[in-house]
Structures are given as C-alpha cells and as structure tokens.
Amino acid sequence: MLVPLTVNDFIDRAVQVYGERIGVVDEPDQPAPSLGEVTYAGLGGLARRQAAHLDSLGLDVGDRVAVVSHNSARLLASFFGVAGSGRVLVPVNFRLRPDEVSYIVEHSGARVLYVDPELDEALAGVTAEHRFVLGHDEDLFGGADLADVEPRPWEPDEGATATINYTSGTTARPKGVQITHRNIWTNAVTFALHAGVTDRDVYLHTLPMFHANGWGMPFAMTGMGARHVVLRKIDGAEILRRVRDHGVTVMCAAPAVAAAVLEAAQSWEGEVPGRDKVRIIMAGAPPPTKTVARVEAELGWEFIQIYGLTETSPLLTINRTREEWDDLGTEERAQKLTRAGAPAIGVRLSVTEPSTDEDGEPVAGGELLARSNVVLEGYWEQPEESAVALEGGWFHTGDGAVIGDDGYVTIQDRKKDVIITGGENVSSIEVEDVLFSHPAVAEVAVIGVPDEKWGETIKALVVLAEGEDASEADLIAWCKDKAAGYKAPTSIEFRDELARTATGKLQKFKLRAPYWEGRERQVN
Helix, strand or coil, rough: CCCCCCHHHHHHHHHHCCCEEEEECCCCCCCCCCCEEEEHHHHHHHHHHHHHHHCCCCCCCEEEEECCCCCCCHHHHHHCCCHHHCEEEEECCCCCHHHHHHHHHHHCCCEEEECCCHHHHCCCCCCCCCEEEEECCCCCCCHHCCCCCCCCCCCEEECCEEEEEEECCCCCCCCCEEEEEHHHHHHHHHHHHHCCCCCEEEEEEEECCCHHHHHHHHHHHHHCCEEEEEECCCCCCHHHHHHHCCCCCEECCCCCHHHHHHHCCCCCCCCCCCCCCCCCEEEECCCCCCHHHHHHHHCCEEEEEEEHHHHHHEEEEECCCHHHHCCCCCHHHHHHHCCEEEECCCCCECCCCCCCCCCEEEEEEEEEEEECCCCCEEEECCCCHHHHCHHCCCCCEEEEEEECCCCEEEEEECCCCCEEEEEEEEEHHHHHHHCHHHHEEEEEEEEEEEEEEEEEEEEEEECCCCCCCCCCHHHHHHHHHHCCHHHCCCEECCCCCCCCCCCCECCCHHHHHHHHCCCCCCCC
C-alpha cells in the first residue's frame, strides 16, 4: 500500500488526537489582533477556512501564495491552509527591502500576497492579484461567511511542491527552492525522532517560521501534539520569561540567539528557568566552543547542533550529546558538539577530493555531497541551476568538509560565496554588486570573518578609484540604503590592491586566511 505523504498528515493527527488541547499560544504583543490561545481543533479550522477562501478567489492547485510576516499563529496556520490545499506557500524573509520582496513575489508568480500589518506601509508598493493584511482583513481566513464551508478536496500528491523558499546563494538574485510534501514529511519526522519530540514538549518559536519552513518544526510539533509558543521578536530576557511562564522545553536558534540569552541570564534574578529541561537546537554557523560550554554550565540547557540547508529541508546531520561523552569535561564535550554532526536517518553523505586553486595550492576540505529524501526538487524556473546543484544524483552543498572515522562531519570552508551571519544567508556577490555601484569603489571583495555574537560577520575589502574618497561609514550607509540592513558589511578595510590569480580571479580563501588564522576551519 502506498499512501501519499503530505503536510496534512500532521494537522489531521493533531486535530483528531489533540483537538481540545491548546496547540498554539499566539504572540500577545503585535499590531494584528492576537488569536490568543488556539486549540488544535481551532488551528485546523483556521487552515480549512483559509483554503476555502483561496477557493473563492479562484486559486488552482499549484498556484503560489506569498506571505511576508513575523512569527504568528496565522502564519503557522498558512503552512496547512495553503500547502495543505494543494497550493504552494512562499514564505518571505520579512527583513528584506521592498524591492527584494517584490522580486520574490514576481519571480514566484504569487497570485496572493499576505502582509504583516507592521510591514504594510513599507511594502505598500509590493502587490499581487490579491493582497491582504494579516489579522486586519476580516475575510482572510474565511470569516463568519465561510465558517462552515469545507474547502475543495485536494488529491494528495507527495511529489507536489509544497513551498518555495528563497535563499541567497552564488548569484546576486535569490533562488527559489522547491520543497515537496515528501521533503517536508521526511524532514519533520526525522527531526522529531532525533530531537526526541513528544506531546509533553512546549516549543518556543525563536526561529523565524519563514526560515526553511521553521526547519520543519511547525509540522513536527503539530503532528506530535506539542504546544507552540509564538515569539514575534528576539529578546534574551523575553525568551527567559517565556521559558519560565510556559514551561518551554525546545527551541531552535542561530548562535546570536544563544548569545542574547546568555547575556540576559547575567542579570536574571533567581535561578535561570528551564535548567535540565530545555533543548536548544542550533544551526546557521557553528558557535564558538565557549558558547556551547556556557549554555550547558550557565543555563543548564542541552545544546544540540545540526547542519543543513534550505535545499535539504533542512536537516542533514545532527550532533547531540551521547552516552559515551557523559564522563567528559564540559570543555571537551563542547568541542565535540561544535562539529556539524553525524548523518540523520536516511541521509547519505560523501566528500569530493579536495580541490586546488589555479596555482595548484590545496583548498581545505572536499565538497560535501548529500543524497536523501529531504533534498529539493529543484530551483523554481532555474533548470540550469538545478542541474548544477543535483549533478550526478547528489546535492552539492557548496561547503568544504571532512568526515571523521566516527562518521561525524566538520564543515571547514564554504566553496560558494555565502556568508551566514546571525542565521541569515548573505550572498557576498550581492553585497559586492551594491558596493561596486558606489562611484568611489574600484575593486571589492566581500568575505565572512569570525564574530563572537553572530558566528560570522561581513567584511568588505575595498580599493578606491583613483582620485576618489569614501569613508567606512559612507560605504556601510550606501549598502544599507540599497539592500536589507543585515546584508551590509559591519566593517570596511581599505586596500591598495586585492590578491588575484594570473587570470585576474580573486582568491577569497587567501583574503580570508589572516582572519581565521589559528582555527581549524574557515567558517564559524
């Protein structure tokens, strides 16, 4: 018997088994009316009414629906109301500039656009065939007139695209990653198994839901009947309060979030909440060993490291403290936990032979390749990019890595021009394009350098045009004016020239080397 795997499996089980349980605690402090405490039956109702409303708008199976929103119960419902009715959800990074959002909406061909009320004015120029403001348009999820209307049935298809998630990569324009229902299902179930998710868990949404579909946790936690606690904006002290008030046991985050919590804990009165109960799952960029040790020692929380990409739904590897490490000291155990981890169930990994540069010098680590049911279907309307990424039946991660004798992966370098800062992917090529547009800039190379808080931060190495003048502040302000703020360099270093090969190619690994000296890897 072959039964299609779809996102509806998760919400249907939650409604049937945990219907009267509070499934979601919506963010109370937001410009839209908070939905407060929502039962799983209520969440299922929101999704059904949203699907019926899309029916009334004439949307067909496969039509795209974009949403630009901070974390909210309405966004959570959309994963099921949109994708669960056979349409394609396009979750958009709310930190992007209007022109960047507009590109994604247009490139994806979204017929419907949902906008967070806090972003409505800023995104006034971003439109689609139908545009709604979350929580302010009363018919957004059907309203009273559609309360009892059942949506049009969708014939389940696990191979259908469920979401398109745009990510920065090796080009200045983001690429739309097509994630299928089968991808989502496999990732969510595998992740839940490795993280030990049960119906006793309380999940705090410290991770933006738009980011690789919240790493699949909106599905995993729903299917297991765990409680979702929505957090709209990151604040270390507020995270500790939510842990205390709601009994939070699991959260996912970038290293910057752990840094914020550790800082807030310094002035927290009384015992830090969640000791011996919270599991914090981290990815984006491996944090310093010191941070891992502090999470265990100062917070008393379990640290779990994962590695993956938007293109892999995202889970590829997981690194969780194991019985064999129980007798190790905090520092030694922390060192083991900063590795990317061992392959998740169903994931096959391989590493190519280490490559050399044009001068024949070796580049650290071969490229990490992956095969799994979590690997993307392709890039939306970019067949050439898809063919390159999936060449030879393996997904090419673009990360340089080594696989130890114990099967654990260590990421050593990034072969594609991506910097991961605070959990966000930034295309260095995009930042270089922005800087090149400044009349004073003759040459530029953008690289990632280590940073205690953000994991990595963006540095631009700039050669000014002859007779021109510009300050560090000038160029940073220029970038912030022309791209999302998180993409701007945090520092500019002026050079007389940049190291190039005989053919004129920039050697970024050489430019990065001085900043990573003494470290085993060239990423953080």
